[in-house]
Amino acid sequence: MRISLQHKLLSSFIIVVALVLVIVSTGVSLLIRDYFFASKQRELTDKAYETARVVNSYYNGEINYGQLANFINSIDSLLSARVWVVDNSFNLIAASEEQQAPSGGIRRRAGMMKKSPMDQDCDITKGQGRMRRHGAGMGHGMMSAATPDGSSDKAAEPQTGQSPSLAAISGIDEVRQQLEAASGTAWTKKVYHPYYEENMLLVAVPLNQTENQPQGTVLINAPLSGFDGFLSRIYWYIAAAGTVGILITIVIANYLSTSIIRPLRSMQAVASAMAGGDYSVQAKVETNDEVGDLSRSLNLLVKALNEFVSKTEKTDKLRRDFVANVSHELRTPLTIMCGYNEALLDGTISQPEQVEKYHKVMRDESIRLQKLINELLDLSHLEAGTATLEKEPVFLAEIVDNIVTLFKKPSQEKGVTLQTALADGLPEMQAYGDRLTQLVLILLDNALKFTPAGGTITLSVGAVNNILTLSIADTGCGIPPEDLPYIWERFYKVDKSRTRITGGTGLGLAIAREIINLHGAAVDVASEVGKGTVFTIQFNI
Structure with missing residues (x-):
């Protein structure tokens, strides 16, 4: 199947642009993903450290329980992430809770519909909490302690009791092992959270240490669903921009390919015409x-x-x-x-x-x-x-004078006047003497043949700016303009009937032309029918 060059160019442009768009889009999306993921990770880590300081302040007696509860819930609202505080035995000491929205409805944060592990209805085994406040009894889960006017709720102070053990959650062992392996250092990891049953970014920051052992850990569980949704929108925007780019590329590529193909088609037509002899x-x-x-x-x-x-x-x-x-x-x-x-x-x-x-x-x-x-x-x-041939120093004026002497008798017999105009002090020139003599003989013989009785032939030699000029002018019958371009050709005769009246072989001017070329000279012929002809030859000295 024959595919035109225009379609090949158009397809190539589109494929190249599509590949570039895919590569750039992939790179940009990965860059954006890494950038926002790193930003989210830094934000969660900073808030985790801030939460750890607040929890430490609470256990140091610097703030009350209501203030701590409000802070943890505010972090939940700010980050759209669940905040857990666990002890070294992986018992849940505190967790952010859902709050009633101002309209009275329930607002569920972080995209998680499950109840908090601190909820009494949550089916998690209770364990002994191990974080103490100034030697107080075991703390249990933090419930919302903020009153409508924002004041702290003294009744929400933790009392000695049971805390939920996270070890009872199926599949949580990976997180527990990571906590034990970290040994009191902060860490971040993407995991599939077995409790919330979705992919999450988990950030862990240890609390104050006692006897080189941390009292517990702050865990912030940030779902990746919102982040993935954000990336999905970016991908859609990139795809839309890429589609528009491809459409624009098609228009531009079609224009460019047409501008390339059009002159090629013109050249194809010329080649076809040439093949046909046109x-x-x-x-x-x-x-x-x-x-x-x-x-x-x-x-x-x-x-x-x-x-x-x-x-x-x-x-x-x-x-x-x-x-x-x-x-x-x-x-x-x-x-x-x-x-x-x-x-x-x-x-x-x-x-x-x-x-x-x-x-x-x-x-x-x-x-x-x-x-x-x-x-x-x-x-x-x-x-x-x-x-x-061999060049030698010659005097052109001397050659002309000698040849004129030879033609004196024939010219007198025909009734034609021969005259010369030779400048004084003419320099010599390097030339082929015999050929130069032959040239003057041919031109003078032609002039004499075509000059009628009573006519005049003038031979002149002059020099200007290292140019030696030989001129032979006659008052003969002249040469028609249409014949001038052909007078140097062999056997060409202005007399088309080939009359033998003037004699000659028809080779004289052809030989003269070769002699002129041999000397690298320039020749000019001016003629007017009925008035005569002038041959002017210029030699470089």
Whole structure:
């Protein structure tokens, strides 16, 4: 089954956020639980020590029984926990009691519905209490001693009697063993309380010691049900917040995944178009991130492929044209020579004047064929970089002046004026002398071919800022703008009919271009039909 990338991203975002929420929620809940449990434990311990001091004050005769009873019951109300005072024999000496609420109803604290162990109806075996007040008789359980106006009740003073023995409670042995093992030290423990039948936090603090033995222990029994309820509410709040967070995450993740997938789909469309041979399409760049960079890279690839395909098609066309041109240029002189030779051999031409003319034509075509082959080889060496060349110091102005001297007679015969403009004190340059001479010859020969009688050809050489400039300007027929980009190609001729009036092989400017590149020079061609052409070449000195 195919699952889209958007759904994968969306699912991944949701799973990651859900896992983070679960981990964070678990950690936070445990932290809150530990914090509140520790706070509750400290509070119970502090109140247990405070209760122990009050109980000690009572047995030292500093407060009366009513004040003690009120204090223990107030601790019960404050902490929502039962307060027990036991002696060393695990007999219950005192315990907090339920009180009537102001409305007259019974208020049950600490979530415990069972009666206090001190209640007369409670079925617990009575034992002998062992804590004495200034040598008085055994004390029994404390009952509520507060009157409605808050004054102490003298009738509630403990008398010698029986105290409930907690040992009779089934399952209480664990608490008793912990008391005996603590040996007069305070301790805290979470236990399942066998009397109240629920989980409780039990805090024990010893009373004053007599002959290195504690007189008893204050036990505070705090139920964990309220604490668990508080944590449950926190868990619900965390769950609700997590649900809202996941919903928000879904919205944000859907937006993000869509913003990621949309440019990918655009790139997919571009790739499909490229596979079909369409290189004109472009991917839409929507962001400035890695996806945007990928879109831009794909667009550059499309552009490069489009240029490559265009160049390949153009190169293929040039190759076909080259083969056709070479075939034509080779076939023409060979055809002429074969035809003339047959005419001479079969006696068709017998007059001396005609025979001489035919021989001259055959010689000219042989020379032309040899020149074509030499130029093809020369161009091949230049393009392949296999020509054996060595730079030498040369004076460009001197080369130009010498070549102009060679062309004086041909130009005069055609009626074209040759003139030079050579600056004084021109520096020498490191160049390939023979190739530089060949370059000037090609350009000047072309200018002379296409400049009619009465025209002018001007060759100038100058230097500015370590740049040596060669310029060859003519007043010939000019080159149409649409032909200018192609004049450097092999066998390209502005004369589409390939007339043989001007002669030449069609390789001159292609060779000239390679020589210019060989010297690392820059060339510019400006031409206007009917007015002439200017070739400007700049060399770095």
